Amino acid sequence: MENKLLYRFQSRIQESGGWCEISASGDGISDILNSKYMFEKEKIVISGRVAKELQLSGLPGMCIDEVKPNNRRALLSEAKLGVTFCDGLIAETGTVVLINHPSEPRELSLLPEYHVVIAKQTQLYESLDKCFTKIKQLYPAGSIPSITLVSGPSRTSDIEKTLVIGVHGPVEFGVIIIGSR
Amino acid sequence: MKSSQFKIRARQAVGDADLRSKIKKATGISLLKREQVVSEIADWEDLRRRAHELRKETVDNIDSYLRRFIESARRNNAIVHEADDHKTANKIIYDIIRRVSAHTVVKSKSMITEELHLNTMLEENGIRVIETDLGEYIVQLAGETPSHITAPALHKSKEDIARLFHEKLNIPYSDDPVKLTAVARERLRDEFLKARVGITGVNFATADTGTLTIVENEANARLCTTLPEVHIAIMSIEKIIPSFDDLPLFLKLLPRSASGQRMTSYVTCINGPRSYHNPDGPRQLHIVILDGGRKQLAKHPAWKEALYCIRCGACMNICPIYQSVGGHAYGSVYPGPIGSVITPTLFNMKDAQDLPFASSLCGACTDICPVKIDLHHHLLFERREIVNRGYKSSVEKIGMVLWRWIMLSPGRLEFAGRVGWFFRKLLGKNMPAPGWTPHRQFPRIPLRSFRSIMRSDKKHGK
């Protein structure tokens, strides 16, 4: 069952112009990022949640928790890659659910040129309904943080319906799922 | 632009082969993509029915849902403003901008702000408004208005846009959409980083959690709602849906119907301004809720359905009239079938009296509408209302009385047929019929009518 969802998610993400890799363990994250992007460490900013949730150390970039809020915007505008954790993967539409978090500001997935999401296979949901029901259980009414759903890179078809990738948001979007095929 | 000039503009548009081919191409692509992603959903009809019920439930009880939404939004620390009419809404928005002494605002695509003529008002008061959706940016540079609710620059070819960018932005001429988009990205990113106020519309507002949901592809709405210190979200009352639990349903219907996507690249669900859990985003979140005649419309037993609309634009894409005349001909912020339904009922029936007649009543709009609005029947009933109110000319009225008198008797109908045949014979191809023959030939009328053939066949026992 989970495998079916995983494959569906993967193909949906690819259809909308993103990429999706599966890694057996958190240690594979660095390899995948290194093989895709040749950025210096300073150009990569990583959400504080990734290290915590996956109990990892030595990730190839700077942790956002170490950046002063006043410097954050300038830093992220210069950054090449923003790496976030997530709160759900929706197989039906190839969507990543990001709930705002003190260690994961919205700008991190918005300002850098590239956005990569780290997720666990157990975070897969068949549809958005199921994920939203879960969110409502986790947070009492009036305390749900803001939520962003991402289903691909920034795009437009405003000029003669020609698809162009990369308008105002990240020009590339990828997902690394920690799990097994 | 006024709806009262529909006929003149429609005639011009129909004569513009270039415009027609641009519209046909764009609407055709949208419909094809929609078909692909709708056909993979087995219970699409059920979803439409459920969505219709939910929209009905909300509009029928709009006062109580509105109260609940406002309570929830305030609990989220949003500042809520209610505006009975357009003027009040504009004043509220202007005051918010003045209070933070901002001179520039960045704005993402929103039909309600078009309805408010917000940009004109703000610019008259010395505030620079920057449209950031690529289509809207193009339309703003050209000094025009959107011609489609989800694809504002649908009436422009890439060559049109290349010329526009070349002239207005001083860049070398290029008609490559990738290059043109890159120019917009670069110019606008700076504006986003500088702006202190961001203005957006709202797609859905949930009564139980006070969540504002914005659906988009470019990330300009995300930037408008994340970077500036103040976010002003503008919505009309009917954007409310009962519950956060209903969002997935509408998010299944809207992107598929609007752009043929399973989900747009981004959906932002805003639950309040900056806080511990929302470490960035605006410090102030204002929600301006416009009535603008909607509470009144919600009481009408039939036309309240127009308020169920989720502004996907599918009815425009599929409408043979829209495909032929384009969005500007309607002279309304809302073109196409839903525009023809809502413009006379919400704004001014006298001015917009031609719009309900701009339909072949084929019903394609009703079939495609994700919330099952009975669009073509509303157009029909609005026609009756327009006649009852006496907006039609006396010539037309006399013609209709005469036609009715003829149709009520088989003998008279047959006689009329003969008279028609006689004149067709006499005048040949030059037989005049205003509104018809300038563009087409009057058809030949056979000497023997269908009924006389039937009669003689019967006599000869066939």
Ligand code: SF4
């Ligand atoms: S009337 Fe229906 S089809 Fe037309 S824009 Fe509204 S929701 Fe879409």
